[in-house]
Amino acid sequence: MPAVQPGKIRNVAVVGHRGTGKTSLVEAMLFQAGATNRLGVVEQGSTISDWDEDEQQRQMSIADTLCHLEWQGRKINLIDTPGEPSFQGDAIAALHVVEGALVTVSGVMGVEVQTTRNWNRAEQLGLARVIFVNMLDRERADFFRVLEQLRAQFGNQCVAVHLPIGAEHELSGILDVLHMSSYTSPAGDREGKSGEIPAELSEQVEQYRTQLLDSVGRRQIVEVVDNFPGECRYVLETLGGVYHYDALAREQELSPEEVASALKSAVTRGELFPVMCGVATKNLGTTAVLDLLVEGVPSPAKKGSPIEVEGANSAVFIFKTVADPFAGRINVFRVLTGTITSDATLANVRTHGKERVGALLMLQGKEHESADEFGEGDLGAVAKLKDAMTGDLLLDADQQVELPSLDFPEPVMSFAITPKAKGDEEKVATSLRRLSEEDPTLQLRRDPQTGEQLVSGMTQMHVEVAVDRLRRRFGVEVDLNPPQVPYLETIRKESRGHGRYKKQTGGRGQFGDAYVVLEPIEGHTGYEFVDKIVGGVIPQGFRPAVDKGIQEAMVQGELAGAPVQGVRVLLVDGSYHTVDSSEMAFKVAGSLAFKQAYEQADPVLLEPIMEVDVTVPDETVGSVNGDLNSRRGRLQGMEPSAGMTRIKAEVPMAEMLTYGQALTSMTGGRGDYHMQFLRYDEVPSHVAQKLIEESKKEKEEAKV
Ligand SMILES: Nc1nc2c(ncn2[C@@H]2O[C@H](COP(=O)(O)OP(=O)(O)O)[C@@H](O)[C@H]2O)c(=O)[nH]1
Ligand SMILES: [Mg+2]
Numbered sequence: 001m002p003a004v005q006p007g008k009i010r011n012v013a014v015v016g017h018r019g020t021g022k023t024s025l026v027e028a029m030l031f032q033a034g035a036t037n038r039l040g041v042v043e044q045g046s047t048i049s050d051w052d053e054d055e056q057q058r059q060m061s062i063a064d065t066l067c068h069l070e071w072q073g074r075k076i077n078l079i080d081t082p083g084e085p086s087f088q089g090d091a092i093a094a095l096h097v098v099e100g101a102l103v104t105v106s107g108v109m110g111v112e113v114q115t116t117r118n119w120n121r122a123e124q125l126g127l128a129r130v131i132f133v134n135m136l137d138r139e140r141a142d143f144f145r146v147l148e149q150l151r152a153q154f155g156n157q158c159v160a161v162h163l164p165i166g167a168e169h170e171l172s173g174i175l176d177v178l179h180m181s182s183y184t185s186p187a188g189d190r191e192g193k194s195g196e197i198p199a200e201l202s203e204q205v206e207q208y209r210t211q212l213l214d215s216v217g218r219r220q221i222v223e224v225v226d227n228f229p230g231e232c233r234y235v236l237e238t239l240g241g242v243y244h245y246d247a248l249a250r251e252q253e254l255s256p257e258e259v260a261s262a263l264k265s266a267v268t269r270g271e272l273f274p275v276m277c278g279v280a281t282k283n284l285g286t287t288a289v290l291d292l293l294v295e296g297v298p299s300p301a302k303k304g305s306p307i308e309v310e311g312a313n314s315a316v317f318i319f320k321t322v323a324d325p326f327a328g329r330i331n332v333f334r335v336l337t338g339t340i341t342s343d344a345t346l347a348n349v350r351t352h353g354k355e356r357v358g359a360l361l362m363l364q365g366k367e368h369e370s371a372d373e374f375g376e377g378d379l380g381a382v383a384k385l386k387d388a389m390t391g392d393l394l395l396d397a398d399q400q401v402e403l404p405s406l407d408f409p410e411p412v413m414s415f416a417i418t419p420k421a422k423g424d425e426e427k428v429a430t431s432l433r434r435l436s437e438e439d440p441t442l443q444l445r446r447d448p449q450t451g452e453q454l455v456s457g458m459t460q461m462h463v464e465v466a467v468d469r470l471r472r473r474f475g476v477e478v479d480l481n482p483p484q485v486p487y488l489e490t491i492r493k494e495s496r497g498h499g500r501y502k503k504q505t506g507g508r509g510q511f512g513d514a515y516v517v518l519e520p521i522e523g524h525t526g527y528e529f530v531d532k533i534v535g536g537v538i539p540q541g542f543r544p545a546v547d548k549g550i551q552e553a554m555v556q557g558e559l560a561g562a563p564v565q566g567v568r569v570l571l572v573d574g575s576y577h578t579v580d581s582s583e584m585a586f587k588v589a590g591s592l593a594f595k596q597a598y599e600q601a602d603p604v605l606l607e608p609i610m611e612v613d614v615t616v617p618d619e620t621v622g623s624v625n626g627d628l629n630s631r632r633g634r635l636q637g638m639e640p641s642a643g644m645t646r647i648k649a650e651v652p653m654a655e656m657l658t659y660g661q662a663l664t665s666m667t668g669g670r671g672d673y674h675m676q677f678l679r680y681d682e683v684p685s686h687v688a689q690k691l692i693e694e695s696k697k698e699k700e701e702a703k704v
Contacts (some may be wrong), residue, residue, distance in 0.1 A: 006301035006435045010076045010293055010336070011379060013094040015122070017112035018083035021048050021134040023061055023179065024280035025104055025289070026080045031077075032286045033069035035364065039283060044354040048365035049080040062465060064090040064320045064381055066332055066363040072292045077101075077379040083114050085669075086462035089441035093319040095121050096406055097334040097379065100128040100297030102289070107133050107141035107277070110149045113670045119154060125306070128270050128592035132289055133277040136164050137171050150275060153642075155613040159215045160208045160313065161263070162288060165198065174285050175201060177208050178260055182671040184238040184284075193278060215272060216262040217475060240576045241372075259297075267296030277672050299379020305336045309403045311644060312395040313336025316346070321390045321438045323473065327368065330361065331392075334379050341373040346394035349401055351387060354395060359383045381655035389437035408441050411456040411673050413660050415463055416484065418453070420477040429453065435466050442466055449486040449563060459660055482657040484697025487691065488606040488680055489557035490524045490566040497597025498601070501588040502580075507602070512585030512685050514538065514546050515573035516593045518601045522572050524566035524680055527554065531571050538586070545583040546571055549590030558595060559603045560688075567601075569594065605688045606680040613646065614663065618672040621645045623666050630686075631655035649679060 014022045027047045027642035031039045033657060040046035045056035047066035061082040068077050079098065081091035089321040091114075096102060101122040111467055122129055127142035133146050143164045148609040150158040165182060175197060182195050197205055227635040266272035274292060278285020309315040320332040340346075344357040361368040361381040374380040388394065393403055419428045429444070432455060436442045442458045442463075444471050457463040463480065495518050521528065538546070547569075554564040574589070612633070616624045624647060625635060640646075656675060663671040683691065 001465075002371060002377055002417070005371045006375060006377035006614050008074050009300050009377050010074055010100065010297045011079075011098040011300065011377070012100045012102050012293055012297055013079045013091070013098045014102045014104065015081050015083055015095065015114075015118040016083050017090050017106070017109070018060065019033070019103040020083060020106045020109070020112075020115075022083060023047050023080055025132060025134065025286070026065075026067060026078050028283040028286045029076075029078065030067055030364075030399055031484070032231050032283060032290060033071050035067070035069040041281070043607035048367075048535045049226060051366035051650055052464060053472065054315070055231065059467075060084055062090075063109055064094050064321060065331070065365055065647050066320075066381065067365055068362065068379075069290075070097070072294045074294045075378075076290070079379070083508055085114060085117075085672075086115065086457065086459040086465070087439070088114070088458065089197045089406075090320065091118055091122060092408060094427040095125055095127065096404075097317065097319045098127065098306075099300065099303045100130065102293065103131045104139075104280075104598045105131060105133050105146060105150070106138075107136040107143055107146055108138050110146045111153050115674070116153065126270055128273075129273045130267070130289070130292055130296060131158060131273055132280075132285070133275060134280050136167065137169060137279045137282065139168050140531065141168055143167075146451040147275055152275065157215065157271060158273045158275050159212050160277075161212065161292070162276045162278070163204065163208060164277050167199065167546075170691055171279065171284075174668040175205055175576055176288060177414075178263065178311040180205070180209070181211060183287075191415070197292060197687050212257065212263070216259055216266060225635045253529075264295045265489060265615040268298045268302070274629055281405055294406050305377075306334070307336055307393075309336050309393070309395065309399075309401055311401070312397050313338055314344070314346075314396045316340055316394050317388060317390045318394070321388070321404075323434070323438060324366065324368075324383070327359075327361070329385070330363075330381050330383050330697070331388050332363065332379070332381045332441075333375050335374050337376055339375050340380070340576055340679075344379065344396065346396055347398040348388055349393040349395060349399070349403055350391075353386065354555075355385045355388055357382055358475075390440055405549055406440075407457065410676070411441050411443050411462075412459055412674050413458065413460055414454050414456040414483050414495055414657075415465060415480040416452040416453045416482070417467075418463045418481070420479060424476050424478075425453070427474065427476050428470065428478055431470050431476055433536055435469060435476075447483065447486060452483055454483050459664075475519050484693045485654045486608060487560065487562040487683070489562045489564045489697070491518055491520050491564075491598065491601035491603050493600070495517050495597045495600035495602075497593045497595070497600070499589040499592025499594070499596060501585050501592065503585075508684055509577075510579040510582060510585040510588075512542070512582070512589030513575045513579035514571060514586065514589040514593045516546075516550070516590070516597055517572055518594070518597045519567050519568040519570070520601075521566045524606055525565075527551070528568040529566060529571070533571060533574070538571070538576055539581075542576065542581060542583060542586040543571060543587035546574075546590035546593075549587035551589040552587070553594045553598075555676050557603065559597055560605055560692045562605065562697065564598070564603075565606070585696075605683040605691060607683045609650050609678045610655065610675040611678040611679045612649045612651050612659075612673060612675040614649070614671060614673040615644050615646045616663075616667050618643055618645050620667045620671065621647065624671065627662060627666060631659075632687075651675075652681070652683075653677075 027040050030036045055062050065080045079094040081094045160179045163175040175182045250453040315336040316333045318333045322330050323329045342360045346355050360371045362371045363381050431442045498515050501512045557564040628649050633649040636648040
């Protein structure tokens with residue numbers, strides 16, 4: 001099959017909050033276009049796009065799924081994205097490779113957290129946006145309330161092009177304000193029935209039609225263009241642009257075709273956001289959505305590449321890596337420029353390695369057909385690349401170009417992960433690395449200080465799904481625990497200490513003797529060893545051994561077993577024995593001298609302080625601040641904007657280990673936070689006391 005021309009492609013990411021019917025709508029569109037001949041159901045695990053076992057079990061999309069269909073002679077590529085915040089990385093990646101976003105909103109719940117997040121991202125990326133208010137058959141669904149909410153939140157550029165006929169279980173069809181017609185489409189009926197506007201609704205339709213017309217153009221002639229002999233054209237001012245119009249010269253009512261065409265170009269430019277409605281599970285409203293995607297979403301030919309690449313004839317960007325049960329690893333990509341054929345060899349910009357393309361695939365959920373080539377702007381997939389992964393750029397030339405950034409949010413929930421079976425450590429690490437190649441918002445690192453293997457994700461659920469996948473796909477079982485806090489110890493006073501190591505056991509003995517002075521280093525960081533020996537009371541050759549002994553003692557401080565930092569040690573005096581002295585003896589002497597001095601140096605525990613950035617609905621600010629306060633947080637500032645307040649605070653890491661769940665329950669899932677390491681601070685004495693006692697107890701137990 002030859003490549004599809006860029007002008008005939010529409011790339012659309014279906015985004016929205018979890019449970020708003022994205023997957024069901026994709027299913028309905030595929031069915032409506034004849035790409036599938038049965039309408040699958042999410043609860044039965046029979047949809048095309050929720051094909052993964054984890055998805056079916058949780059009845060929730062976890063990863064991007066690519067599907068395609070043909071409508072009005074155009075190829076529409078649909079990416080069904082997860083709405084759950086845990087997997088928002090995939091929605092973000094999808095938005096980066098499309099020209100349009102189809103935003104689903106529940107007719108009951110209205111605008112939700114993830115609606116807003118995806119909306120803002122789509123806006124940043126300058127995408128055309130089409131809104132589908134779904135689930136209007138459900139109890140308490142109210143299209144008009146949701147419409148007002150949309151207009152209040154995202155502006156009056158959100159205009160209804162559809163209205164429901166009836167409501168809740170009495171919903172019987174859809175009114176098309178644009179074409180002034182109505183239709184009903186019982187489940188499974190692909191044609192639906194198109195008809196007249198019911199008389200009792202004519203007033204309402206008129207009201208929304210006026211709103212639509214007012215949005216399409218203010219019907220105000222701002223300029224008369226008289227370029228053509230014998231022909232007069234008028235320019236009509238629209239939202240954010242001008243629209244050439246000659247109907248107005250005739251002072252006529254705009255024809256539906258004229259309105260449609262004005263609407264279409266405003267949608268394409270991202271200036272108007274048509275609001276449609278329906279019932280995805282009954283395939284009601286789907287035809288109109290498909291029509292509008294074809295007409296309103298710009299083609300790749302019109303919009304150009306979302307990622308600029310210079311110096312290559314063909315380039316593809318991998319936005320998703322999936323593990324396929326049959327084909328192994330599949331990389332899903334967008335062709336940025338040129339055509340990609342199945343015999344191509346491409347260079348990976350990140351690794352500089354060569355990749356032989358081999359099997360190209362056209363995806364329909366988990367089903368794939370092989371393809372010979374993909375043209376510019378198209379979305380496709382490739383199996384069996386060596387080491388390509390999400391975020392990679394492959395070019396036909398080994399060029400130095402900057403890798404595009406998908407700007408994923410930083411994962412904030414960390415857990416220490418340990419295999420249930422001893423000896424599985426390596427397997428856990430490799431399997432997790434695999435998962436994080438598929439989903440870069442899942443991260444893996446070893447804490448150099450505590451030695452723990454840490455896995456971080458967006459939420460607890462995110463990490464738990466990863467654990468399920470470890471078991472199911474890689475056969476490893478693990479335990480998750482809150483990570484250890486990397487405490488440090490330091491000193492606050494200058495002090496002196498003496499260490500002497502002497503052993504007389506028959507033949508050759510041991511002798512080392514050292515005097516040290518400890519001084520705090522400002523900022524509580526680093527370690528310095530200063531040799532102040534005069535006159536060779538300790539021979540040159542043994543002094544590094546003293547240093548070594550001290551550094552070994554610093555690995556586990558005497559206070560609570562944490563590493564010691566921020567200490568300058570002066571080696572000031574000592575003595576030696578010509579026969580019995582050795583490096584080993586001076587190492588021990590150094591460590592004894594350090595320990596004695598350390599006790600006198602007013603040691604203290606240090607804890608990591610995080611810079612925390614929380615965004616919550618205004619009405620929850622009081623309880624969120626109170627909670628941060630009870631976590632020993634210090635408020636740094638607050639910025640309210642559009643119903644949400646951003647709170648900045650400095651909070652000890654030890655108090656933030658379970659913050660995700662607390663924030664979710666305080667804000668009903670509408671809160672969001674991220675944090676990063678800021679600095680080490682002294683642990684307040686009442687908190688330190690407990691930690692010191694615990695460490696003593698552990699030490700005792702270890703001895704037994
Ligand atoms: N009553 C009703 N249920 C729907 C509709 N659309 C989806 N659902 C159901 O709502 C749930 C969530 O739908 P799903 O498509 O998985 O939402 P997603 O999370 O946005 O992909 C599933 O149980 C669907 O069967 C609708 O229009 N009406
Ligand atoms: Mg879904």
